[in-house]
Amino acid sequence: MxxxxxxxxxxxxxxxxxxxxxxxxxxxxxxxxxxxxxxxxxxxxxxxxxxxxxxxxxxxxxxxxxxxxxxxxxxxxxxxKPKIVFDPDPAKEAELDAWAEKREGTEIVIRRREAWNAALLKYAEWDEETGRFFDTRNGEEIPGLKYEPGGxxxxxxxxxxxxxxxxxxxxxxxxxxxxxxxxxxxxxxxxxxxxxxxx
Structure with missing residues (x-):
C-alpha cells in the first residue's frame, strides 16, 4: 500500500x-x-x-x-462574544472626543488615552431597549459607542x-x-x- x-x-x-x-x-x-x-x-x-x-x-x-x-x-x-466597541463613524468619534475631553480622557494631542479607552469599555453597559450606553461607575450616558452582537x-x-x-x-x-x-x-x-x- x-x-x-x-x-x-x-x-x-x-x-x-x-x-x-x-x-x-x-x-x-x-x-x-x-x-x-x-x-x-x-x-x-x-x-x-x-x-x-x-x-x-x-x-x-x-x-x-x-x-x-x-x-x-x-x-x-x-x-x-458580544462586546461594546468604539463607533467608527467620524461624527460619533468627534462626539466621544468632546465628551472624553471634559472627563480628562484625552491627551494634549486631543487623543483619548488607551488606558482610559480600556477602562471606559470595561465599565460601559448597553441598554438594549434604548440603544444607549452608560458608565456603570457613575450612570453617565456615553456617546460614540456601538454594540456588536457575538455568536x-x-x-x-x-x-x-x-x-x-x-x-x-x-x-x-x-x-x-x-x-x-x-x-x-x-x-x-x-x-x-x-x-x-x-x-
Whole structure:
C-alpha cells in the first residue's frame, strides 16, 4: 500500500465526505500524529473550514465524533462574544472626543488615552431597549459607542477529546479497521497491517 502524500501533507481525500467523517479523520490524525505535524497537521485541521461553513450556513455549532457508536470527542466552532466597541463613524468619534475631553480622557494631542479607552469599555453597559450606553461607575450616558452582537464564527475550531475513554475508543476502532473505507484517501492514517506490525 502506498503512503504517498502531497507536499503539504494532504492526500487525495474525497470531497464528498460527511462532516462527521471528516471530524473522525481529524481526530484520528490527532491521535497518531506524535511528532509528525507536517504530515498530520493538514488532516487535523481539515474539518475546520467545513465546520465554520456549517456553522455559518446551518447554525451547526459542533460535531460529535464517534467510534463504534461511542463518543471520542467533539469539534466546537469558536464564536465571537458580544462586546461594546468604539463607533467608527467620524461624527460619533468627534462626539466621544468632546465628551472624553471634559472627563480628562484625552491627551494634549486631543487623543483619548488607551488606558482610559480600556477602562471606559470595561465599565460601559448597553441598554438594549434604548440603544444607549452608560458608565456603570457613575450612570453617565456615553456617546460614540456601538454594540456588536457575538455568536459569529471566529474562523477557528476547538477539538476536545471525550474525557475518560475517547482516545482509547478511537484507537481500538482504528486498529480493528473500522474506518479503512474512510482512510483510503489518507494512506498515512491506515492502521498497520498484521504483517507490518510483526516486522
Amino acid at each position: 502506498s503512503h504517498d502524500v502531497t507536499d503539504d501533507g494532504t492526500s487525495d481525500q474525497p470531497a464528498e465526505l460527511e462532516l462527521d467523517e471528516r471530524g473522525l479523520i481529524g481526530a484520528l490524525a490527532r491521535l497518531v500524529s506524535g511528532e509528525q505535524k507536517k504530515v498530520f497537521g493538514p488532516l487535523m485541521d481539515d474539518p475546520v473550514d467545513a465546520m465554520v461553513e456549517a456553522f455559518e450556513t446551518k447554525n451547526l455549532p459542533s460535531v460529535v465524533v464517534k467510534a463504534g457508536g461511542e463518543i471520542v470527542g467533539t469539534y466546537t466552532v469558536n464564536k465571537t 459569529k464564527a471566529t474562523g477557528t475550531v476547538t477539538f476536545t477529546w471525550e474525557k475518560k475513554h475517547g482516545q482509547n475508543r478511537l484507537l481500538r476502532a482504528w486498529r480493528r479497521g473500522e474506518y479503512d473505507h474512510l482512510l483510503r484517501g489518507t494512506p498515512q492514517l491506515m492502521p498497520p497491517s498484521t504483517e507490518e506490525s510483526h516486522n
